Amino acid sequence: MIRFVKWYISSLNASYSSRVPKGEWEKKPYNPVLGEQYFMTWGDVDGCGETKVICEQVSHHPPVTGFYIENEKAGISLNGHTGQKTRFSGTSLICDQVGHSVVKLHSRDETYMFTSPSLTVNGIWYAAPYVELTGHSYIQSTSGFYATIEYSSRGWISGERNHFKCYIRKNAGNSKEYMHKIEGQWSAKSTITAYGTKASKPFLDVTQLKPAEMHVKSLEEQGEMESRRIWQKVSEAIRANDTQTAGVEKSKIENQKRAEKAERDQNGTQWEPTYFHWVESEPTIAALQRMLSSTKSKFEASSSGNWVYKK
Structure with a gap:
């Protein structure tokens, strides 16, 4: 679970921070059309093998994307979907991310379900928009451990930008007692502290991570429904x-x-859709949601359905 949280935090930085070049601001994204597809491959790192990615826009109103990621050599696959519900709050745009994902570690026979935090787009009225994360996200494992992650943004006077606090607990344990607390910036450094101790140890420094090389086919090799062909x-x-x-x-x-x-x-x-089909109550997700709901966390499942990849 500790390693999974480390990967999860690094994915937040890759999704919401590192993709924006230093000194620049967020740009308005394209609005994906129904059936739009995106394929790519992350290159091999340290002999772990290539990681293939398949994405498809499975709904336009509301916007929902289905995705499947797999590394056969490492024995890892990820299947999930994400949608967005937007609303204004003061001078900020709030984007609540709807959906969940399932990661399977096939060699260990372990499965992890996780949700995504809400996004706050600030600085819109100053033509300098930037993203911060708010609310909570959750991770539940079949091994009997779960994690709750709380996000806070920088206030008007004080506070640390991109701050998060994560607690790892046992499903069968006392909800007031955690095994580990992880805290820091999801876009920079964080520390980990074991329960009952005051000594914190370095956990993750995402600024030192180097992403795998990304491979996308040339436009001539892409299909008509692929993103770069549609929006060329x-x-x-x-x-x-x-x-x-x-x-x-x-x-x-x-x-x-x-x-x-x-x-x-x-x-x-x-x-x-070409690559995904809707399963109203996906058994693995439903089981993991029941495990998480049995704890005293604030988790509330809106649906146990998932857009499942057609293998």
Whole structure:
């Protein structure tokens, strides 16, 4: 569980911090179209093998992405989905992430379910938007351990940016007693402290991590529904600082998708994803949610369903 938390915290930095070049601000992302696909591979690191990634936009209203990640040599796979519910709070945009993921360690016969924190986009009115994490996320393992992670952002006067506090506990243990407390910045350094001790040890310094090399096929080799093919002309216009052309090309994509939906509605046909199918109550997720709900954590399951990868 300690190692899984370490990976999880490093993934937060990779998802919400390191992707933004130093000195720059968040950019408005593309709005994925229904059925949009994305494939990539992370290269081998220290002989662990390649890691393959498959993503597909399985819903447009509300926006939901299904994803599957696998490293056959390491015996690890991840299957999950994520959706977003946005709302304004004062001068900030709040994005609540809906969904969950399951990681299987096949060689150890262990499974871990985890959720994602909410995002706060600050600085919108100053044209300098940046992301901070808020709320809670949870990790539950079939081995009988669970972790609760609380996020806090920097206040007007004091506080540390990108701060988190994590407690690892046993499902069968006393909820007031934790095994380990992990605290620090998910975008920088953190420490770990064993229960009953006051001495903290270094846990993770994400600034020292080097990401694996990312491989994506050339545009000529990509299918028509792959992200870089769909948004090619929009991206080219943005790089050329031609906002008018970017807007025209974006409208073409949106109008085409509206026409496709109208045709499906007229014919009474239902769109189906290529790589994923919905399982209303996925057994593994349902079992892990029951384990987590039996604790005194604040976890509340909205659904035990998952977009499962079609192997």
